Amino acid sequence: MPQLFRATSLALAATLLGGASLLHAAEPTETVASSKAPLPLDELRTFAEVMDRIKTAYVEPVSDKTLLENAIKGMLSNLDPHSAYLEPDDFAELQESTSGEFGGLGIEVGMEDGFVKVISPIDDTPASAAGIQPGDLIIKIDDQPTKGLSMMEAVDKMRGKAGSKIKLTLVRDGGKPFDVTLTRAAIKVKSVKSELLDDGYGYLRITQFQVKTGEEVGKALAKLRKENAKKLSGIVLDLRNNPGGVLQAAVEVTDHFLKKGLIVYTKGRIPNSELRFSADPADASEGVPLVVLINGGSASASEIVAGALQDHKRGVLMGTDSFGKGSVQTVLPLTNDRALKLTTALYYTPNGRSIQAQGIVPDIEVTRAKVTKLQADSIYKEADLQGHLGNGNGGKDKPTGSQAASKSKLQDDDYQLSQALNLLKGLNVTRSN
Known part of the structure; x- marks a missing residue:
């Protein structure tokens, strides 16, 4: 019975990120059955009467199968936006989406x-x-x-x-x-991307939380350290437009940045929906300064990571308010290759916050903006003046235009990312003092 975190989705041709192999727990059917109320006989009689009227009076013949499946879909669609009845194709596509490969628009x-x-x-x-x-x-x-x-x-x-x-x-x-x-x-979809923004400063981008995302983040951190040839000075974790995914992956990613403490817990009506996840002592990030970027497209599992890091004051959250999906979906397989995707719990950050319909508020709000470089004014420096004194410390003169054109970097066209990098550099200046 996999637990899934993700905004109601399709990933177009995948209904939501998750799959049957993600997180297994005991089926709750016995617990639910033991406490169920007596059948509502009056309502069932009404249902049977409506079904009979449709079969006899509707302008075209309708099969029992069609009517019953439509009734099931109606039951699920009117619960909340994330619960659904999955027919065989939908169920298969849901399972495929956790592998990171599926057909559609994205x-x-x-x-x-x-x-x-x-x-x-x-x-x-x-x-x-x-x-x-x-x-x-x-x-x-x-x-x-x-x-x-x-x-x-x-x-x-x-x-x-x-x-x-x-x-x-x-x-x-x-x-x-x-x-x-x-x-x-x-x-x-490659769920993790990484590169060095500047010497000592790493960038991790997680596009969605798949089964192996936690493992991939661990490898990416090791790769960044190797490329930098020494301990990093800071990391930007980019969760913008990340719609969520697998619960266990979100826990594993968060654990790479924490040494101890609660990461997330869930609460629902059935015992199996009440889960708690805590960090282990290992810290793949080595405790370096961290800035986490979020926006309105950061949903569900992304909000778990951001909320945990914020509550533990492990990193500075920057960007705009997140999406606000604080519910857990469980996939319950049925007969004939069908399944229910049912909202079974709410999740809470370590400090007990539910972000349902509210979202995570960043520590520093930075909205999207277009970055435009201005041409330097035609001014003279001391080094341009004829007969200027040399630098007594042996430093090389720096006349106007002496700086070579720099290679374009990822942060040059991304205002939020450039602000995150500047904050990390500022934090390191004060820490070094």
Whole structure:
């Protein structure tokens, strides 16, 4: 019975990140059955009567199977946005998504006012390449309005073979609708990316939490230390537009930055939903200064990591408020290759915070901004003046224009990232004193 953390999603052709091999616990069916109330006979009679009326009076014949499956879908869809009835294809796609390879567009979505809302595009996918942004509303799919469609119906319409095209009509920030044409692709998501931003300063980007993400983060930290040839001076952990994923992966990632203490705990109605996860003494990050970047596309498992690091004061959170999904989904396999994806618990940060519908508030708010370099004014320096004195300490003269053009770096075009790096450098200046 896998526990899943993720915003209601599709990753387009995957309904949500998770799978049958993620985190196993005893099936709660016996516990639920032992405490269930008597069957509501009056309501069941009404249900049977409605079903009979539809079969006899509806304009076209409808099979019992169709009516019953639609009834099941209705039961789940009216509970909360993240519970769902998974038919065989949906269940198989959910399981495949945890491996990091699936077909589609690469969009995590939710529902808002009856429309499909983009939670985040996934890096290096057709959606991110097309410039789709968190918060965009998908109001039409191939010119058909999404208003009134269920999440699963919208997902089905956006699925398709790799190489086929689809047109989405979007609304951004209440503006005018605009069309985006995308080509579906086989999505292969690498969950962890890393590089050195500057000497001594590492960058870790987690795009989503898959089964092996914790292991990959450990390898990435070791790789950064090796490339730097010594202990790092600071790390930026980038969780922006990360829609979540596997609970155990979020715990493992957090554990790489903590030596002790609670990471997350969950509470629900059934005993099996009450879990606690704590850090072990090992610290793969070696305790170096840490800045964690979050935004409105950081959801679920991302918020677990950010919330734990914030509560333990292990790092400084920077960016904008996170998405606010604080619930746990459990996949309950049924017969005939079907399953229920059911919300079974809420999770809490180490200090007992539930972020459900509120999100994580960063320690330092930094909104997105475009970085533009200004040309240096034509000014003279002392070293430009004829007959200037030399440097008594033997330092080399630095006249105007003596600095070589620097190679473009990742932080040059990312204001939030550049601010995170500057904060790390500032922290190191004060620590060294």
